[in-house]
Amino acid sequence: MRVLGLMSGTSADGVDAVLASFQGPLRRPRWRLLARASLPYPEPLRQQLIGLGQGELLSAAALLELAEATTEVQAAAARACDPQGSAELVGCHGQTVWHRPPVGKRRGNSWQLLQGPLLAALVQRPVVFDFRAADLALGGQGAPLVPPADEALIGRCGGWRAVLNLGGIANLTLLPPRCGPDRHQPVRGWDCGPANTLLDLAVHRFSGGSRTYDADGAWARRGQVNEALIGRWLQEPFFQQVPPKSTGRELFGRPDLERRLEALDAVRQPAGPDRPAEGEAADALATLTAFSAAAVAQELAHGPRPIELLVAGGGARNGLLIEQLRRRCRGVIVRPLADLGIADSDREALAFALLAWWHHRNHPGNAPEVTGARRPTVLGVCARPPG
Ligand SMILES: Nc1ncnc2c1ncn2[C@@H]1O[C@H](COP(=O)(O)OP(=O)(O)OP(=O)(O)O)[C@@H](O)[C@H]1O
Numbered sequence: 001m002r003v004l005g006l007m008s009g010t011s012a013d014g015v016d017a018v019l020a021s022f023q024g025p026l027r028r029p030r031w032r033l034l035a036r037a038s039l040p041y042p043e044p045l046r047q048q049l050i051g052l053g054q055g056e057l058l059s060a061a062a063l064l065e066l067a068e069a070t071t072e073v074q075a076a077a078a079r080a081c082d083p084q085g086s087a088e089l090v091g092c093h094g095q096t097v098w099h100r101p102p103v104g105k106r107r108g109n110s111w112q113l114l115q116g117p118l119l120a121a122l123v124q125r126p127v128v129f130d131f132r133a134a135d136l137a138l139g140g141q142g143a144p145l146v147p148p149a150d151e152a153l154i155g156r157c158g159g160w161r162a163v164l165n166l167g168g169i170a171n172l173t174l175l176p177p178r179c180g181p182d183r184h185q186p187v188r189g190w191d192c193g194p195a196n197t198l199l200d201l202a203v204h205r206f207s208g209g210s211r212t213y214d215a216d217g218a219w220a221r222r223g224q225v226n227e228a229l230i231g232r233w234l235q236e237p238f239f240q241q242v243p244p245k246s247t248g249r250e251l252f253g254r255p256d257l258e259r260r261l262e263a264l265d266a267v268r269q270p271a272g273p274d275r276p277a278e279g280e281a282a283d284a285l286a287t288l289t290a291f292s293a294a295a296v297a298q299e300l301a302h303g304p305r306p307i308e309l310l311v312a313g314g315g316a317r318n319g320l321l322i323e324q325l326r327r328r329c330r331g332v333i334v335r336p337l338a339d340l341g342i343a344d345s346d347r348e349a350l351a352f353a354l355l356a357w358w359h360h361r362n363h364p365g366n367a368p369e370v371t372g373a374r375r376p377t378v379l380g381v382c383a384r385p386p387g
């Protein structure tokens with residue numbers, strides 16, 4: 001079956017689309033990636049989505065416009081990826097604007113902005129969306145959802161294999177070995193901290209809004225890492241929490257960045273003739289970059305040691321971040337997931353194409369061992385094109 005996957009993540013930089021074909025066993029299908037496209041959000045829309053995700057207030061009218069505009073970009077990405085309309089089904093994640101993980105006995109909740117029926121009408125195909133709701137309703141975290149998809153699409157190797165998403169948020173998948181005593185272990189997965197959310201917000205602030213990310217970590221390379229602060233930050237409750245766990249901008253957003261920048265200021269050498277203010281920004285970016293890597297390394301230090309760490313997401317294009325991972329994950333081969341034929345920005349869109357195919361085949365998409373849901377369940381709601 002040909003399925004179109006549409007993914008827009010917490011960085012809200014735009015929509016990644018893949019056209020894929022799936023056939024054969026549901027748990028380990030034969031798949032092919034037939035086409036891909038990426039479409040950036042118009043900057044005003046991106047800023048509104050990020051602001052909303054940071055808790056800015058919007059009227060119902062403005063929210064409606066935002067949902068409609070987001071849906072129209074998703075449709076444009078679908079058309080760019082599959083102009084012939086060869087897909088029989090579409091899986092669309094939507095745009096996360098708020099995520100509330102479960103706390104104690106209070107269920108979690110999560111909002112992916114999308115008008116599913118409108119998208120179905122615009123692309124004239126059935127659209128599966130709202131993938132997180134069923135898992136959350138069963139007491140799960142609702143995220144991360146990619147771990148079972150990673151097992152189906154990437155597969156296992158001779159040892160524990162880790163897959164790391166370096167998007168706005170970093171999340172890990174741990175795939176058990178295909179053989180040996182651990183082969184019957186379940187897939188593991190959890191969110192492990194800020195990948196680029198804090199970095200991007202800091203770059204946007206230090207550049208006066210002219211830049212949205214630190215390309216290849218070039219700015220951070222000019223700074224000095226404050227290891228002592230990173231050590232303190234990794235003692236915070238989120239980093240000490242055992243899985244299942246998920247997070248987002250709600251925790252690692254602007255207020256969190258301000259707090260960390262104040263801590264950095266408190267320990268910094270005063271700017272002076274030999275330490276221009278520019279150095280302060282570089283030091284902050286260097287420390288935030290190393291912090292993202294150190295959080296991953298700390299998570300991998302507890303539990304089965306993977307033989308390799310496959311990196312995906314936009315952060316895979318940050319050479320300094322990758323160097324920091326290699327330095328802090330000694331003994332683990334750190335390499336791009338692209339080595340296995342899945343480009344950085346394709347992995348999540350491919351995963352949601354698979355989740356939509358599983359929905360269509362009435363196959364559960366969540367992993368309770370990952371999310372903590374009470375049981376496996378079919379994920380997503382399907383909107384059909386209006387008659
Ligand atoms: N060339 C680059 N150099 C450094 N960082 C980059 C580069 N390209 C992208 N990035 C980073 O990757 C981020 C986008 O990554 P991605 O699209 O995987 O995130 P996302 O899918 O929106 O987030 P999430 O996976 O948390 O939902 C950008 O915000 C930026 O920080």
Ligand SMILES: CC(=O)N[C@H]1[C@@H]2OC[C@@H](O2)[C@@H](O)[C@@H]1O[C@H](C)C(=O)O
Pocket residue numbers: 009010096098099110142143144145146147165167168169170171191246247248348
């Ligand atoms: C609520 C939400 O959108 N969470 C995202 C976010 O971005 C990365 C990480 O946090 C992950 O848990 C999740 O997305 C991926 C696609 C997932 O569900 O596996």
